[in-house]
Amino acid sequence: MLKSTNDFQRALIFQGGGSLGAYEAGAYKAFYELASERDKNIGRNDKPLFDIVAGTSIGAMNASVLVSYVKEKKTWRGSAERLIEFWEHLATESVVDKVPGFSQWWDYSHHLNNVVATSESARRYYNTKQFIFRGVPNVFKPSQTLPDKTFLDPSNVWYLYSNEPLKQSLEKFAKFPIATSYEKKEPRLLLVAVDVQEGSTVVFDSYEKADGSRKTEYGRYGQEFAHNGNEGFEHVIRYNNGIEVEFVLASGSVPVNYDYTKLMVENYSNKHKIKNENEDKKKSQSRKTINKKERYFWDGGIIANTPLRESIIEHRRYWHGVRKSEVPLLRAFIINVHPIKQEYLPANYDGVVDRKNDLTYHDRTLFDERMAVMITDYVDIIKHLIKLAKDNKIRMDLLENIFQQQALTRNFMTGEHFKYRDLIENMVSVDLVIRVERKNDVHTIANKTFDFSSITIEQLIKDGYEEAIDQGTKIVRQWDLERHNEISK
Secondary structure: OOOOOEEEEEEEEEOOOOOHHHHHHHHHHHHHHHHHHHHHHHOOOOOOOOOOEEOOHHHHHHHHHHHHHHHOOOOOHHHHHHHHHHHHHHHEOOHHHHHHOOOHHHHHHHHOOOOOOOOHHHHHHHHHHHHHHHOOOOEEEEEEEEEOOOOOOOOEEEEEOHEEEEHHHHHHOOOOEEOOOOOOOOEEEEEEEEOOOOEEEEEEEEEOOOOOOOOEEEEEEHHHHOEEEEOEEEEEEEEOOOHHHHHHHHHHOOOEOOOOEEEEEEEOOOOOOOOOOOHHHHHHHHOOEEEEEEEEEEEOOOHHOOOOHHHHHHHHHHHHHHOOOOOOOOEEEEOOOOOOOOOOOOOOOHHHHHHHHHHHOOOOOOHHHHHHHHHHHHHHHHHHHHHHHHHHOOHHHHHHHOOOOOEEEEOOOOOOEEEHHOOOOOOOOOOEEEEEOOOOOOOOOOOHHHOOEHHHHHHHHHHHHHHHHHHHHHHHHHHHHHHHHHHHH
């Protein structure tokens, strides 16, 4: 059954991709204009423009700057300009861009032999060489050069960078810690990192849990881990004051390039089980150990570079578990900076690496999206059938007997089987995904995520805006037509 046009929430999802995050800033400006206009048309001005803002890696940084601005200013007006200002701050001048006659010389060489790169491709290539070896003033700086002590291979050198400049940039444009509230109509900030040893995504959430705390719980689940307000997860990170800047940096700690980000975690275990089962419960509780120590985190893009799945899961957890309410319809706005499709075939080593990187980090959520939409359709038709049964005075106790039956689907936390009623009432419905995909041009290079030159950043912002306007408008028009036809039936 179709819900009213106001009965939904929007999720804005930023992908990871280094300097390509500038494209997201331009795309967000287009999304802001598109969503604002639609809210006027459907009388939704009293709701947040975006209810969820989720991000991974550089997307986590964009998300933090955006949510912080909205929280502090209590308006979405000016948020797009603020995000663009952040990227103008990160951009820097390159040596190559100042070399007289650079473009002319390369264009002439390319004209003589088309195997030689174009001037634009060469400009980007040598920009990244500069930034990789010398750093970017407001983003990262070289910190260590580590020789190979394991295999004694002199060519196997490990270069590490410091993200201290990025930390300072984030603190300049976002006010940490970031804590937001649904009651205050503030957007929910979700950031994704990876626990290196656990091998799982870790989601930091600016909203409160049911007990009024802010915390991230992950790892194994069971009663043996339950202790002092912990719901039964093995690992707990507490941040009652809100999301800290270190969490943002954890989401962007790219392996090899950066060292691990260390965060303080409460680790629960029950290794010292009492042999005498007749001993009192208090003594048993006292034997449960809490080991509070640092754990290590990497870039969330390793597992979830496009955190659609994480957004859907956390959306359900909040509404079902915290607010004890029906889960609102969800509409997602995704910015994919790593193209899935490419018209031309890579012709050299750099092109092959570039294509491999795009396919590794592209929007891998298409399956998640299709499954979410399909589940939405199944739930929708079941609700239609329930209404039909009521209208035809079919005994509801017969339907209830079916709803109380055990389903094959299990609760991933408890391992217990859901009942069919749970699958109908508590699932997340997704009826619209607007996905904007950045397009590679013929000048693309493998290390494009390192190109923070002012010229490139400005072009990325421009491309993001124009392509989001074009692609987003087409999708919305098509969706409006489909919904109109469906409602008219």
